[in-house]
Amino acid sequence: MERKRIIIDGCETDYVAYDNGTIFDERSRCFVEVLYSSPGNNRAYSVPRVELWFRGNQNLYVLKDLIASLFIENPYPDHKPNVGYISDDISDNSVNNLFYIPPCIELKKIADPEFAAEYERKQELKEEQRILKEQRAEVRAKRRAELEAIRQERLRKQEEQRKRIEERVPLVCKLLIEGYNDNEINNRVAVPTSIITAIRYQGAYPEIATQYGITPDNPPLPSPPYYVFRICEMLLDRFSVNKIAIELGISKEIIKNIKYHGAWSHIRKLYGIKYTPPEGYELWHNNNTLKQQIIELYSENIELGSKEIADMFNIPMSKEFARWCVTIRRDLRQKLYGYKKRNRI
DSSP: OOEEEEEETTEEEEEEEETTSOEEETTTTEEOOEEEEOTTTOOEEEEEEEEEEETTEEEEEEHHHHHHHHHSOOSOTTSOOOEEESSSOTTOOSGGGEEEOOOHHHHHHHHOHHHHHHHHHHHHHHHHHHHHHHHHHHHHHHHHHHHHHHHHHHHHHHHHHHHHHHHHHHHHHHHHHTTOOHHHHHHHHOOOHHHHHHHHHTTOHHHHHHHTTOOOSSOOOOOOOHHHHHHHHHHHTTOOHHHHHHHHTOOHHHHHHHHHTTHHHHHHHHHTOOOOOOTTHHHHTTOHHHHHHHHHHHHHOTTOOHHHHHHHTTOOOOHHHHHHHHHHHHHHHHHHHSSOOOOOO
């Protein structure tokens, strides 16, 4: 008599099944009782069942399915197993009285050859799709591995660069304190200009110099490039971005970064770039009497030029005075006509 141990969910149990349809419990040293009806309400079962303890729970299992799964090979592994009895006696659960019932599709294949050929073609197509899917998965996995290797190599280079820069920070600080500009420091120590700029303009290098014990006797103020001074001076003189870019031959983005990010006021205060009033500034600035007289002149002739007004009152002509006159004329035009007209000088 052949015997096999029952395995549930991949775990061995204390139960042993025999090919005659009986199950032995090694823990209680007795055969398991076969149930033909529910113990609670005496409801009859369609097929015999057994109660087995597994992981602390008592569960009902169909006896014929347990025996067939252990002793009979399933000829239809792609379909859900369905075990039947050869004879009408459901109390006989031996191997000789059990068989796997063919699925409906298998019976249809036997009865209809054309359906069988179509079914085989679809199965081959599914197999090809499965193989193609596996190949694509292999390609994706290979690509992910390559990208991960590239990322690791990039991180390694970044770490090496970080260590190299940290080693050269003291020298960068010394050159900054000595007054070298960013390009000269870059040529000397091979540190990216962006990092040198960050150390210089974000206020980092005094702390770094203190950290590394760099204490020169008379550290001069680091000087930015010459065009930064000119941009600040021209911004104070109310030059537009386009005029500054044309006169200095510098990209507009650099001027915009200095103007609109509030950097130019910080640089002006840091380096003592003071506003120098034009000649004759005290004659017209905050002079309400002169302003009223100019308003009367504009009321008579709105197209009167700033140069003509300056000559009338013996005021030195300057861009600031011209802008002041333009503002007075614009306000008067708004008051008289209800709209503003741009004037270019």
